[in-house]
Amino acid sequence: xxxxxxxxxVQVDCAYCGSKTETxxxxxxDYLNFCRIHTPGKEPEKDCMTDYYKxxxxxxxxxxxxxxxxxxxxxF
Ligand SMILES: [Zn+2]
Numbered sequence: 001x002x003x004x005x006x007x008x009x010v011q012v013d014c015a016y017c018g019s020k021t022e023t024x025x026x027x028x029x030d031y032l033n034f035c036r037i038h039t040p041g042k043e044p045e046k047d048c049m050t051d052y053y054k055x056x057x058x059x060x061x062x063x064x065x066x067x068x069x070x071x072x073x074x075x076f
Contacts, residue, residue, distance in 0.1 A: 016048035016055075025049055 011020045012033040021035035027049055034048035044050075 014048050016052040027053075 009022055011022055012024050013019075014021055014024065014035040015027075015032035016034050019035060021033075023035060023037055024033045025036045026033050032049075032052075034052060035046055036044065036049065037046040038044040
């Protein structure tokens, strides 16, 4: 007997853009799934994990700046 559907397709929700995807990467140690469309030898078409952590870093930077400002306000 031949099984036409031998490959189990797993779909996950992307933690960054929220879309369902079958081509994904899991991050460690956060265990989050992100879509990733990447043809070897080319620039990644979609790399939500990189975008997610880039954005996260930016947010942390912004928060630091904010706390610096509030410290200045207190000293005034
Ligand atoms: Zn995504």
